[in-house]
Amino acid sequence: MASTIVHDSDAATRVGRTRADGYDDIEPRLARLASIPPGDPERAVLREEIVRCCLPLADHIARRFTGRGETYDDLHQIASLGLVLAVDRFDPDRGSNFLAFAVPTIMGEVRRHFRDHTWAVRVPRRIKDLKLTLGPAVEALSQRLERPPTAVEIAVELDADLTEVTQALLAANAYRTDSLDSAAQTSDAEIHAAPVTETLGDDDPGYGLAEDALTVAPLLAELSDIDRAVLRLRFFEGQSQSRIAERLGVSQMHISRTLTRILADLRERALGD
Known part of the structure; x- marks a missing residue:
């Protein structure tokens, strides 16, 4: 400048x-x-x-x-x-x-x-100019439609390219940047608030589930057809033991013992591996 x-x-x-x-x-x-x-x-x-x-x-x-x-x-x-x-x-x-x-x-x-x-990172001039027109357009469309407008409706209203409208809607994120080492904003305005880096991220349980699935998959493939059917009906379709027993023509006690046996066997083999 x-x-x-x-x-x-x-x-x-x-x-x-x-x-x-x-x-x-x-x-x-x-x-x-x-x-x-x-x-x-x-x-x-x-x-x-x-x-x-x-x-x-x-x-x-x-x-x-x-x-x-x-x-x-x-x-x-x-x-x-x-x-x-x-x-x-x-x-x-x-x-x-x-x-x-x-x-x-x-x-x-x-x-x-x-x-x-003003802008913390570079944004194309045409996107900046388009962003200035978004406010009035969104306000007019919201009153007319009685709901927030979609990006397509805004593009039609402004006779603008949908991609550029979407970029302009996202451009506000480039207006300012904050340091990850700065104190996080808190509702009670704490003086010694933790840095943003300490409030973002956590251990994702999905990784553990993925590892368990990879471990159990080959073990499930070795089960008999009837054992796999019992597991599928119980844990994937959420059916009760009595309902499974009725479908397979056996007693509920038999299904209970079968599930106990299968789970104990899978746990032992998985932990052993």
Whole structure:
């Protein structure tokens, strides 16, 4: 971003040259502002007049930063905040030009906004631009459909490519990044919260199940057809022992003993291997 921005002093000179007539009496008014006690109502009125007079300066700087992923309205608000800070911080006793002081102050606020609130990783410009249109489109579709819209409906609404709409919906994840070593956010705002790395991941029981399946599979293949049928009916189809006995034409006690024998045999052979 720095490579595309001229030096602050150059910007101040340009603004001062193009709007000199409008800022000719700014320093005397700022000197008068500094002489008024903080609690005097006249101070608030004069301060507001000075800020209003200098708003074109904030507008000029905000427009210089448009087209970089942020809306003009947001940039104008940030630049206006920088203008207020410049008015409050300016010291007339130093005899410096207000524009030379205000321009770096305002630009500093805008740059700080880009540093703290814009994209953490590179996202294609067309996706950034498309993302700016998603909010109004989603809001309009939600009211019309009375439910959250799908990506396809958003693409149709915006007459945009579905793939790019999907990328724009996911692009918010690239807006900011957080360190894995930073403290995790907690509901009670604990001061000594654990790092994110200590709150992510756990032993996955699926690995153990996979190992057990690989161990038991060849043992199941060696069972008789009737034993495999009993296991399938009991543990895969969830049938009761009495129901299995009825289907196979044997007693429930026989099924119970068969299951005990099969499981004991499989456990012994699996652990032995």
